[in-house]
Amino acid sequence: xxxxxxxxxxxxxxxxxxxxxxxxxxxxxxxxxxxxxxxxxxxxxxxxxxxxxxxxxxxxxxxxxxxxxxxxxxxxxxxxxxxxxxxxxxxxxxxxxxxxxxxxxxxxxxxxxxxxxxxxxxxxxxxxxxxxxxxxxxxxxxxxxxxxxxxxxxxxxxxxxxxxxxxxxxxxxxxxxxxxxxxxxxxxxxxxxxxxxxxxxxxxxxxxxxxxxxxxxxxxxxxxxxxxxxxxxxxxxxxxxxxxxxxxxxxxxxxxxxxxxxxxxxxxxx
Amino acid sequence: xxxxxxxxxxxxxxxxxxxxxxxxxxxxxxxxxxxxxxxxxxxxxxxxxxxxxxxxxxxxxxxxxxxxxxxxxxxxxxxxxxxxxxxxxxxxxxxxxxxxxxxxxxxxxxxxxxxxxxxxxxxxxxxxxxxxxxxxxxxxxxxxxxxxxxxxxxxxxxxxxxxxxxxxxxxxxxxxxxxxxxxxxxxxxxxxxxxxxxxxxxxxxxxxxxxxxxxxxxxxxxxxxxxxxxxxxxxxxxxxxxxx
Numbered sequence: 464x465x466x467x468x469x470x471x472x473x474x475x476x477x478x479x480x481x482x483x484x485x486x487x488x489x490x491x492x493x494x495x496x497x498x499x500x501x502x503x504x505x506x507x508x509x510x511x512x513x514x515x516x517x518x519x520x521x522x523x524x525x526x527x528x529x530x531x532x533x534x535x536x537x538x539x540x541x542x543x544x545x546x547x548x549x550x551x552x553x554x555x556x557x558x559x560x561x562x563x564x565x566x567x568x569x570x571x572x573x574x575x576x577x578x579x580x581x582x583x584x585x586x587x588x589x590x591x592x593x594x595x596x597x598x599x600x601x602x603x604x605x606x607x608x609x610x611x612x613x614x615x616x617x618x619x620x621x622x623x624x625x626x627x628x629x630x631x632x633x634x635x636x637x638x639x640x641x642x643x644x645x646x647x648x649x650x651x652x653x654x655x656x657x658x659x660x661x662x663x664x665x666x667x668x669x670x671x672x673x674x675x676x677x678x679x680x681x682x683x684x685x686x687x688x689x690x691x692x693x694x695x696x697x698x699x700x701x702x703x704x705x706x707x708x709x710x711x712x713x714x715x716x717x718x719x720x721x722x723x724x725x726x727x728x729x730x731x732x733x
Numbered sequence: 734x735x736x737x738x739x740x741x742x743x744x745x746x747x748x749x750x751x752x753x754x755x756x757x758x759x760x761x762x763x764x765x766x767x768x769x770x771x772x773x774x775x776x777x778x779x780x781x782x783x784x785x786x787x788x789x790x791x792x793x794x795x796x797x798x799x800x801x802x803x804x805x806x807x808x809x810x811x812x813x814x815x816x817x818x819x820x821x822x823x824x825x826x827x828x829x830x831x832x833x834x835x836x837x838x839x840x841x842x843x844x845x846x847x848x849x850x851x852x853x854x855x856x857x858x859x860x861x862x863x864x865x866x867x868x869x870x871x872x873x874x875x876x877x878x879x880x881x882x883x884x885x886x887x888x889x890x891x892x893x894x895x896x897x898x899x900x901x902x903x904x905x906x907x908x909x910x911x912x913x914x915x916x917x918x919x920x921x922x923x924x925x926x927x928x929x930x931x932x933x934x935x936x937x938x939x940x941x942x943x944x945x946x947x948x949x950x951x952x953x954x955x956x957x958x959x960x961x962x963x964x965x966x967x968x969x970x971x972x973x974x975x976x977x
Contacts (some may be wrong), residue, residue, distance in 0.1 A: 601913045602885065606882060624920060626917070627915060630916070632910075636906050647876055674920070687918070
C-alpha cells in the first residue's frame with residue numbers, strides 16, 4: 464500500500480493543489496498530514512478546508528497550536544530574533560483572518576497518529592517544537608523512535624525532507640565501575656527509520672518546489688518527491704495580502720533566511 | 734580538586750549539619766547541592782526555612798554551597814505563582830491538600846525569591862550536575878531507567894558524567910552506546926553511512942541527604958582522577974552522628 468505523507472503546508476494553496484495532483488499521479492491510497500496547515504502563507508482557510516474536505520488524517524503542528532492556544536512558546540521556537548519578529552507578524556496576520564470553524568478544527572487535531580508500526584508527528588514524539596535534523600545524534604533519534612514504539616517515525620517541522628536509516632544499534636548499561644561485571648541492561652535494535660516529509664508550502668531545501676514523501680508499506684521503500692508549481696502566484700498573494708515581503712523572497716528560493724538554531728533539540732516547556 | 738555533591742536535604746537540617754560536619758575531614762574544594770533543599774519528607778518537624786538560611790549564610794570556615802533547583806523548589810514556584818503550573822498538580826498528587834498547606838506555610842515568599850535565583854544546573858568540565866536531567870526537573874534516572882533513555886539524557890547533557898539527584902539513590906552506572914550505523918538520504922541522494930558509536934559515559938545518582946531520617950548519603954568526586962565515592966553518614970538529632 465502506498466502512503467503519501469506531507470507536512471508544513473503553511474497556507475500555500477497553490478503548492479497543496481500541485482502536491483495533491485502528484486499524489487494522485489503516484490497512485491497513493493492514503494494521505495497523512497503532519498500539521499502546520501497555517502502560518503506564513505496567504506490562504507490558511509482554503510488549505511484547512513481542502514484538508515478537511517478530503518478527510519486527511521492530520522497531526523497538530525506548532526503553528527496550528529499557536530493559533531489555537533495563542534503564542535506561548537519561548538524564544539526557542541525561532542532560530543533568531545529576526546525570525547521571531549517575522550514569525551510574530553505572520554502569527555498575528557493569520558490569527559486575524561482565520562475563520563472560527565477553522566480554529567475549532569485545528570484545536571481537534573491530535574499530537575500523534577499511528578498506523579501499525581508507523582508513527583506520525585509534527586516535530587517529534589516529545590514536542591511539536593523539537594527539530595529532528597538529519598545531523599542529530601543517532602542514539603538520540605533512536606530514543607524518539609523507541610519512545611514512540613514505532614519502526615518508522617514520520618516527522619516534519621524542519622522543511623527539508625530526508626530518509627534516515629538507523630541500523631545495528633547496540634547499547635549497554637553497567638552498574639558500578641565501567642570494567643566490572645555483566646551489563647544490567649543490553650539493547651540491540653536491528654533497524655529503525657525516520658522519514659522527514661519536508662514541506663509542501665514553505666520548502667527550505669534550496670529550491671522553490673514543494674516536497675513530500677511516498678512510503679510503500681509492502682516494500683518499505685521511501686521516495687522523496689519534489690513537485691514544481693507556480694510559486695509566483697503564492698508570492699504575489701503574500702505581498703497583496705500584506706504579509707512580510709521576505710516570505711515571498713524566501714519562498715521563491717526555497718530557503719529559510721535565518722540563522723541556524725543554537726540548540727535545535729531544545730524542547731520549549733512553556 | 735574534590736567536589737562534594739549533595740541532593741535532597743528536603744528540609745532536614747539535622748541531616749545537612751551531619752553532612753557538613755563529615756565534610757570537614759574530606760578536603761573538599763567545591764560544594765554542590767542539586768536541589769530539593771526544601772521538602773516535607775525529610776524530618777518529622779521540617780526545617781525548610783532554617784535549611785535555606787543555613788545554605789544562604791554558611792559559617793566563615795565553610796564552603797559556599799552552589800545550589801540548583803529541584804522538584805520541591807519547583808512546587809514552591811508553582812504555589813507562589815512565579816513559574817510552572819499555578820495549581821501545583823504534582824504536589825497535590827504526591828502530598829494532597831495538607832502537603833500543599835505545609836509547604837506553603839514552611840517556605841517564606843522571600844526564600845522562594847532566593848530559591849528562584851538559583852541555578853538550573855551546573856556544567857563543569859565534562860560534567861553536568863543537575864537535579865533531574867535536561868529533559869526536566871522531574872526526570873528520575875536510575876540504573877533501571879531504559880538504556881536508551883539514559884543514553885539520550887547523556888547526549889542532551891553534552892557531558893561524559895551526569896550527576897543527578899531526583900531518585901535519591903546513590904549509584905554509578907556506565908552507558909556504552911557501542912554501535913549504530915546511520916545512513917541519510919536527501920533529495921541529493923544517499924550520503925555515506927556513519928558509525929555513531931561512542932565511548933562509555935556515566936550517570937551518577939548522588940544520594941539523598943535528608944530523605945531517610947538518620948541516614949544521609951552524598952557523593953565525593955575528584956575530576957582530575959575521575960575517582961568517585963559515596964558517603965553514608967548516620968546521625969540522630971539527639972545523639973549526634975557517626976560516619977560509616
